Amino acid sequence: MDSLLSVRNLVTRYETDSATVEAVNDISFDVLPGETLGLVGETGAGKTTTALSILQLLPERTGVIKSGAICYKGEDLLSKSKEEMRLIRGACISMIFQDPMTALNPVLTIGEQIRESLEIHNYDGLSREQLDERVDELLEMVGIRTSRKYDYPHQFSGGMKQRVVIAISLACNPELIIADEPTTALDVTIQAQVLAMMMDLKNRLKTSMIMITHDLGIVAQTCDKVAIMYAGEIVESGTVRDIYLGEKHHPYTVGLFGSIPDLEKETRRLSPIEGIMPDPRNLPTGCKFHPRCAHCTARCEREAPPVYREGSHEIRCHLFAAEDANGN
């Protein structure tokens, strides 16, 4: 199957006068039609930057895509003009933002805000009444009474606002939705509701999705494929089975799983990963994870690790690459 979105060797930097932030370093992934890819990692791992690179919404003065290719249905998005990109955003690829509290304009009613994206991409020349009907339809889809379309965002709770945000992102039937931590700002019970609704809609509308999150629980529930990011690199990727049930893991992934409580094991304390993310203005040499890695060797400090493959499962670590080499 041809991939809907394919990102190849993407390198994104934030450049200011005083420093260069190496936010995304040479990442590649594919999203097939109808598939959900989970992009997992700590804060600052480059997840959001990846999303903004795809939509080319990086801060104009500082964000630069240095190299790589982003192909949507075989067309290179990086070679598109600003205007062509504008037409793609919302209509083909749309984004759900992290914080619904701030992602809605406080001075417009939610009905108007849903309508707005319909009006922008109204290529079929729908009449006002038809647009109104579509707004009602979208509100029903996300489970909000249509009479509430005249209300302002401040009259909604956080979960309801996120439903509105989702309705807006679905308005033009995009083929790819990038959800940037869509439930982080919500409390746990609402999280489950919103996620279930998102998944239901995604399956009904056959939309592909990139789910950006740091919650491995959400990934297990919703994703088909997972890519784990660390310091702007994908350190491990594979299907959900590979990541959750596979035997070999990148030490960072092991650390991530060690940081969440397990219902079946009796542990007094969680085992978080020691240390903090490296400064992206000054990344370590070799493997980016080596200063925090328990299995660090002299080689890790010098050389960037090659990719170790096992079917769909890919790990970037010297630990397994060595094994691989010996085996062959």
Added chain:
Amino acid sequence: MKKNAGNPERRRKRNAFINRDTWRRFKKNKASLVGLILFLIFVLFMIFADVIVPYSVAIENNISQRLQPPSAEHWFGTDAFGRDVLARIIHASRYSLLMGIVSVVIGIVCGSVLAAIAGLYGGIADRTIMLIMDTILCIPFMLLALAIVAALGSGLENLLMALVIASVPIYVRVIRSSILTVVESDFVEAARSLGTPDRWIVLKHILPNAIGTIIVQATMSVGTMITWAAALSYVGMGIQPPAPEWGAMLSEGKNYMLQYPYLVIFPGLAIVLCCLSLNLMGDGLRDALDPKLKD
């Protein structure tokens, strides 16, 4: 027909950012309501000045009646030329209010355009505009206005121009900062992620969110501009006699202040009340228009 016609929520105005909620919140603030009423009285005087008392009464000398204290015939007394002070104050409101309002409207429009360019495009445009504005701001307001009037000659238009040039930098600063906060906000980025064209973003997202600040700034500034116009007239750089103007009246009255204090008290009161009414109104508007207080 809309599906839910007849639904009570339908009655709510759909588009207006300044809607009945704004008025409801404004009403709650009694002080600003007083300000509004006071200002409306001034506006009525301005509109109906000719009906209340003919302009000739305010400017024609009547030496036989000079320096009369307040009485039933001349409520606010008469000045050194025998002109009725009340009539002059009423007609002066035309000059003062007009100058205040017109200079602010022109200033705010210019200021908003410059602020929008600076805030949206940033970079070299922002730096150039702000450099010029900051340079103008370095010069004391009064000195700059005086210099402009002195260079161009006194008169209504030149006075207006001086007020506008000297005040635009203040508007640019305030409006730019509120535009910058909106530009950085998530919903503008969200709008971009939906492919919203720039002009829509400016008109539907940025301006409506900054308009509160602009309106409040405008209301407050009218009072300030009236004071500055009066100050310029006081030093003889504004409206020329015999045309009545509050500041000019103060200036004429100051020579007789000790014996005939009403000559300065009444024009002074007019200035104070007018500015007070505008400032009270501005306070109320700020609370009423703040989208964050929309509960």
